[in-house]
Amino acid sequence: MSDRLLTAADVAELLGVPVSWVREHTRSGRIPHVQLGRYVRYRQETVVNWIGQQEVDAFRKYRPRIPA
Numbered sequence: 001m002s003d004r005l006l007t008a009a010d011v012a013e014l015l016g017v018p019v020s021w022v023r024e025h026t027r028s029g030r031i032p033h034v035q036l037g038r039y040v041r042y043r044q045e046t047v048v049n050w051i052g053q054q055e056v057d058a059f060r061k062y063r064p065r066i067p068a
Contacts, residue, residue, distance in 0.1 A: 005034065005041035014047065 008026065012019040025031045032046045 004044070006044055006047065007041065011042050011047055014044075015051070 006014070008019050008022045011031070012022045015022070022031065026033050026040055031042070032050050034041045034043065
């Protein structure tokens with residue numbers, strides 16, 4: 001993976017969501033980010049790991065019960 005920090009537009013493209021969604025979730029603290037003065041950037045590896053964690057959390061929350 002690259003050490004280059006991503007912009008909100010880069011993250012939006014990676015996730016397939018609007019940039020406004022990324023900014024909203026950044027402001028609320030739901031997406032891990034790095035604050036550099038007035039700039040906000042994202043580490044690609046951290047965002048990818050966060051996506052994986054969302055998947056695990058969703059599975060735990062909505063795991064269907066298997067009849068015994």
